[in-house]
Amino acid sequence: MSETTVQSAELRPMSEEAFGAISRLARVEAGLVLPPGKATMVQSRLRKRLREIGLKDLNSYSKYVCSDEGVAERRFMISALTTNVSHFFRESHHFAMLRDRVLPPLIDRARAGGRVRIWSAGCSSGQEPYSIAMAVLQAAPDMAQRDVLILGSDIDPKILAMAEEACYSGQQVSGIPPELRGNFLQERGDSYRVAPQVARLVRFRELNLLRPWPMKGQFDVIFCRNVVIYFDQPTQSSLWPRFHQALAPGGWLFVGHSERISDDATHLYLSMGQTAYRAAGPGG
Template sequence: MSTTEQLTPNQLSPAPHELEAIARILHDATGIVITQGKSSMVQSRLSKRLRELGMSDYATYIAHVTSESGVEERRAMISALTTNVTRFFRENHHFETLSTAALPPLIARARAGERIRLWSAGSSNGQEAYSIAMMIAEAAPDYAKLDLRILASDIDPHMIAAGQAGLYDSSALASVPTDMQRKYFSRKGEKVQIATPLRELISFRELNLHEQWPMRGRFDIIFCRNVVIYFDPDAQARLWQRFEAQLAPEGWLFVGHSERIADLSQSNLVTAGVTTYRLRAETTTRETRKWH
């Protein structure tokens, strides 16, 4: 038996052509780019998948995920290779803008009977969406009576399930102000859980940003932070255009600290702060169909 054949998936790195095949599958499905330098990352994240399937080499695994019977495993592969880094109130300057500039007029409109929608795109395990929800609750204690909802979407079904549960390790609250911890969290065994009214404010949905979106109504605020950075430039440009089309007039778009919309010359978006954009006012009628 050769040395290679004796190696376990934990020890065996994908060959360059195997890494290229895995990268192509991921890119075609999601727009996410992984390079040859990511071999160790691919190995560490997929070795568990190979073990669970009883496979000892990447060639067999690639053949499986590209077959008709490998659809579910392809989803599992995408989940494994998707980076999920998040925390409550990450990039706090966005939440300051949300509190002082974006939310007050939207809440006033909601109290006047208008429909207000926000979207956390690439929401991971829900900490971003719940941070937004806490800011809404702080600004409008009567939020449950308003037509105001948050959509939280992610490509990873495991992250969607975690967001729906709203259960987190106590250490996750390190970035949450103490008064908010008291108001919006309760002990649940060894974990903490977000308050039920805030969970009811959010709809969690599995969504691949690279594919067709089912939503028809426009959003007043979209958060998509530290997601687009993993896409190639063409995919990034397409996504910025799609977000712009999904925004209501004067809607807000918040992006990640390393992300920028490269060319605003052909866009109706204008800079409105640090990694923050806003759609110019339009004369078109606001779309009112619901996404849930």
């Protein structure tokens, strides 16, 4: 088949049956909601995978990824369909609350020999966990020598590889306050690398929020922002109790600006301000 013929095959519209199969699979695998109106977006994002694995069209891809032979391809499909948008210090009011209310007692605990654990769930290319690390070190530089760890997790292995590189363009670091750039960024030609003392606080892990979570200890703070908005309502409702279980008593949960905790889970949390919550119960 000539290159022109392959390209022509790639551009054939996906059948309704094929789109339905991929939509159902995306919901089962990652909780993604893909209504018919997203068909053009799905086709656009999956065409690159066709070329990478040598399939002729999207209908063939649908059959393959839904088959037993295509199980390994599913994580790459989810990666292609996932929206990865992140910025340093996004939704700055959360970082003001982190600095002023959340971190002071955690810093005291760490200085007394205790541990501090923070989770950035759906961390994309790493800007959120690195922003958290910068905020911690700005508040208390000695936390670099304490038992403080920030976990960044995402379903997308490719985007996690970028996060671990910790290298960003000038436009990407524009959201970092000027007073932090000199201490926490290293200029490398046309790009910037996160400074070692920041990177040392952060660990990355591939994690599907719909699957079992392997972390054994509880977290003092969880950032899960602009993630659950892509899930259907039953999936969202199932996650809020799980986040509550993953939080230490009185632990903090930050969600995205357009996200709200489901009504059937509001008893598990205390509202602390704009899209900020604490786990209800002892210590809350």
